[in-house]
Amino acid sequence: xxxxxxxxxxxxxxxxxxxxxxxxxxxxxxxxxxxxxxxxxxxxxxxxxxxxxxxxxxxxxxxxxxxxxxxxxxxxxxxxxxxxxxxxxxxxxxxxxxxxxxxxxxxxxxxxxxxxxxxxxxxxxxxxxxxxxxxxxxxxxxxxxxxxxxxxxxxxxxxxxxxxxxxxxxxxxxxxxxxxxxxxxxxxxxxxxxxxxxxxxxxxxxxxxxxxxx
Amino acid sequence: xxxxxxxxxxxxxxxxxxxxxxxxxxxxxxxxxxxxxxxxxxxxxxxxxxxxxxxxxxxxxxxxxxxxxxxxxxxxxxxxxxxxxxxxxxxxxxxxxxxxxxxxxxxxxxxxxxxxxxxxxxxxxxxxxxxxxxxxxxxxxxxxxxxxxxxxxxxxxxxxxxxxxxxxxxxxxxxxxxxxxxxxxxxxxxxxxxxxxxxxxxxxxxxxxxxxxxxx
Numbered sequence: 214x215x216x217x218x219x220x221x222x223x224x225x226x227x228x229x230x231x232x233x234x235x236x237x238x239x240x241x242x243x244x245x246x247x248x249x250x251x252x253x254x255x256x257x258x259x260x261x262x263x264x265x266x267x268x269x270x271x272x273x274x275x276x277x278x279x280x281x282x283x284x285x286x287x288x289x290x291x292x293x294x295x296x297x298x299x300x301x302x303x304x305x306x307x308x309x310x311x312x313x314x315x316x317x318x319x320x321x322x323x324x325x326x327x328x329x330x331x332x333x334x335x336x337x338x339x340x341x342x343x344x345x346x347x348x349x350x351x352x353x354x355x356x357x358x359x360x361x362x363x364x365x366x367x368x369x370x371x372x373x374x375x376x377x378x379x380x381x382x383x384x385x386x387x388x389x390x391x392x393x394x395x396x397x398x399x400x401x402x403x404x405x406x407x408x409x410x411x412x413x414x415x416x417x418x419x420x421x422x423x424x425x426x427x
Numbered sequence: 428x429x430x431x432x433x434x435x436x437x438x439x440x441x442x443x444x445x446x447x448x449x450x451x452x453x454x455x456x457x458x459x460x461x462x463x464x465x466x467x468x469x470x471x472x473x474x475x476x477x478x479x480x481x482x483x484x485x486x487x488x489x490x491x492x493x494x495x496x497x498x499x500x501x502x503x504x505x506x507x508x509x510x511x512x513x514x515x516x517x518x519x520x521x522x523x524x525x526x527x528x529x530x531x532x533x534x535x536x537x538x539x540x541x542x543x544x545x546x547x548x549x550x551x552x553x554x555x556x557x558x559x560x561x562x563x564x565x566x567x568x569x570x571x572x573x574x575x576x577x578x579x580x581x582x583x584x585x586x587x588x589x590x591x592x593x594x595x596x597x598x599x600x601x602x603x604x605x606x607x608x609x610x611x612x613x614x615x616x617x618x619x620x621x622x623x624x625x626x627x628x629x630x631x632x633x634x635x636x637x638x639x640x641x642x643x
Contacts, residue, residue, distance in 0.1 A: 215544075215555075216475065216490065219432045265430050268548035277549050280430065333555065337478045338487050338562060344429075344544065345554040 214282040215335040215342065219265050228259065228418050229266040232371055235416055236271070236353070239368055247324060249354045251361035253414065254373030255407055256400055260357040263373065268355060279351045281319065283358025285332045285341070286311045292339040298399065306399060307406045308360035316356075320364070323348045359403055362410040372414035428471075428492045430547035434594075435472045438635040443476035445637035446582060449629060450477075450564075451484065455579055457535050458564045460488075461572040464584030464631070465620050466613055467591035470568040473584070473631070478566055486563045491530065493569025495543045496523045501550045509608060517615040519571045527567070531577055534559045570616055573626050583627035583640075588613040590633060 236250065254260045261282060268278040287310050289297045298306060315332065322329035326349045333344040348354075362370055450460065460477070462470045471492060478488040498521055499507045508516055526542065533540035537560045544555035559565075573581035588595065595605055595613065624630070627640050 215429065216478075218435065218475070219430070220434065221432060265432065265548060268430065272548060272550070277551075279546070279549050335489065335557075337475070337482060338489050339482075340487075340558065340561065342558075343556040345556070346546070346549075347551065347553075350551075351549060 214261070214285055215333055216337045217261055217282075218336075219262050221262060221266055225259055225262045225266050228263050228373065229270055231418055232263070232267055232369075232416070233270050235369060236267075237274075240276075247326075247352060247354070248369075249320065249323070249356065249364070249367045250369045250371065251364050251367040252355065252357040252371045252373065253359060253361045253407065253410065256359065256403055258373040260373055264355050264357045271353060276352045277350055278353040278355050279323070279346065279348065281316075281331065281354065281356045281358075283311055283316065283356065283361055285334050286313075286316050286358075288312045290339075290341050291334060295395075299395070303398060303402050306402045308363050308410075311358075311360065313363075316364075320354065320356075323351065323354045326351075359407055360410060362413040365413075369416055370414045371416045371418060372411055374417055374419045428495055428545050428547065429553070431471065431492075433472050433475055435476060439469055439472045439476050442631050442635045442637050443473055443480055446473070446477055446629060446631075447480045447484075449637070449639075450481070450580065453580065456563070457537070458579045459531055459534065459577065460564065460566045460580045460582065461575060461578040462566065462568040462582045462584065463571060463573040463620060463623055463627070464586060465570070465588045465591075465617055467588055467594045468584040468586040469631075469635075470572075470584060473582070474566045474568040478564075481564060487561055488564035488566055489534075489557070489559075489562050490566045490568065491542070493522055493527060493567060493572050493575075495545050495552075496527050497521055498523055500552065501545060505608065508612065513608070513611050513615055517612050518619045519574060522569075522571065524575065527575055528577075531565065531567075531575065534562065534565045535577075537562075570620050571623060574623055580629065581627045582629045582631060583624050584631040585624065586631075586633050587621075588617055 239248065252260050252264055264280045268280055271278045287294060289310065319329050319331055328345060328347045331344045331346060333342045335342055356364060362372065462474055464470045474490040478490045481488040497504060530540055530542050539556060539558045541554050541556045544553045546553055567575060573583060630638050630640055632638060
């Protein structure tokens, strides 16, 4: 994802530190193994910011992390999505909107340390670029996205529990998209789908309290 | 550039609005805008707010950062600079200007182009393929961006690294280790960047006002 507005707060750092500790525990068990981690949570819960903070913390420990944002994998590109969703109805919104074949292809390339071609949305233009990356030397694949809990074989599945004040959430997210009644209905539907996947997580973070439980 | 952290504040938005008005008042098809200024002066933030504001005016602008085009790999640059002497090598010639020119040409022609794209988290250089067909404006930001050939509007942020010292010391952006070497690099860049000020059409002053250079 290009031109995502990443602004780090101490809350993001606290959340990232909790995930980092858990990753270091897992790596102590299997030190040299490539590892896949997912971070899910509601829209505006801080997934992408936490991912960047976590990636930087891991970098300081000489662990290379590539971040995949599932927002890059929608079958319908951003500029056409609203119209498509209006035609298909609110029930069309959910994890089937992702191009899972593409996600799985990129995951396979990571596991085999291969060069891979990834979709990459430019959030300013709304167009989808292509990104060629080499997974050789990348230790961790960090996948963040609303429905990343659908990826069953991740070594760690983190869920960011949204207890964020709703106004703050709306304001933060409005940097990406304009909010209106239809958008709010979309958010509600996405919320329901995310909640339906919640039990798949194995690590929960309460963003407000920086508490976590297994 | 992937994984970059921006610190956008009201001053960026205010200056961005003034630059936006200037750009809308000087319309041109396939316009290239360049923003130069020292490290920490807010180039990328400014490019971001301008591009965002242009979208609201139905103008599709793509920001591109010249830091993606260094000759040296991110992980090797520091050692390379020390080995060859900071005073000798830090500057304009560290960039692949041929590649930057190729991107500008592709933009003008509305073609597909591949360019380097640094991931600040992996510290690798990925390759980004983009289609310029529907892109109306390109905003090139970087230390020496306004020196590139074939730029329509040149913006210079008149703020030195010493005036933004706190930003570097606090490591808020987590980009590079701050030590004597880094300070020397910033000092050298300061000399090099200052020489470009006369090229600018628009100057963003130290207090983030925007003035036209010939009207100063």
